[in-house]
Amino acid sequence: MIFKLATKELFSNKGAFIKKLHCPYHIKWQELDSFKSSAHKTCSLCKKTIYNSTDMNESQVVDLVARDPEACLKIDLNQNNIKTVGVYERT
Amino acid sequence: MKELRVIKTARRIDDINKAAELGFTPLVKKLKPLKKLFNTVGVFRNKNTNKIEEAEDYVEYRQYGDVTSYEDENEWELVVPFYSYYPYKFASDYAAYLVPSDIKKGEKVILEDLIQDYYGGSFWSQNIRVESLQAIWTGEDFSILYDPETDGVCTWVG
Numbered sequence: 001m002i003f004k005l006a007t008k009e010l011f012s013n014k015g016a017f018i019k020k021l022h023c024p025y026h027i028k029w030q031e032l033d034s035f036k037s038s039a040h041k042t043c044s045l046c047k048k049t050i051y052n053s054t055d056m057n058e059s060q061v062v063d064l065v066a067r068d069p070e071a072c073l074k075i076d077l078n079q080n081n082i083k084t085v086g087v088y089e090r091t
Numbered sequence: 092m093k094e095l096r097v098i099k100t101a102r103r104i105d106d107i108n109k110a111a112e113l114g115f116t117p118l119v120k121k122l123k124p125l126k127k128l129f130n131t132v133g134v135f136r137n138k139n140t141n142k143i144e145e146a147e148d149y150v151e152y153r154q155y156g157d158v159t160s161y162e163d164e165n166e167w168e169l170v171v172p173f174y175s176y177y178p179y180k181f182a183s184d185y186a187a188y189l190v191p192s193d194i195k196k197g198e199k200v201i202l203e204d205l206i207q208d209y210y211g212g213s214f215w216s217q218n219i220r221v222e223s224l225q226a227i228w229t230g231e232d233f234s235i236l237y238d239p240e241t242d243g244v245c246t247w248v249g
Binding site: 005008020023030031032050072074075083087 | 095178241
């Protein structure tokens, strides 16, 4: 997957748009409640699961977003399954 | 976890004055670029193709083990020597937090678009700027709550 940092948009490796990360509450991953024995977390404000994309492959993320376009993801720039581009969008 | 009020930032004089007309108090601040966020770049010309490339050193290491070397003088010429620059662009050299009239001293808020620079972690050799942080209204200013353990880690949720 490709993550465009300047716009927070996630694309497939072939360049197809998957989703734009946006949290109206500006939640930090570290503030979220953990599930027992799960890499994912839950948000008490919007009552949704926040999926840790670190160990998900592209198909899993695409399937998840296809089923629920509002699904929330956590992305770390340094995770191995994501290539980050557009860090500054220099003009 | 409690839902916090989001404080908007205006970065253009017209937007600041429009917000003032609507009853917000603009808390105007000058931008002060943080040295830690500066990057280095030089421009190399390929002597065979005449195309140019930007690089931060004579050997450039990128994500996924990509390495590009510009050390071969038969192939590459440094046409713009390395220099330091601030990589972020903003509409103006100042900006304003739009303070709502009903904000209470001690209220914790989200500063959605930070005016001040805070280090948000490193991605290869690039230092990332934090975009938003929590803060507490002191009655005169926002006391920003920055924790390098949670805010300096290059992680996004949404």
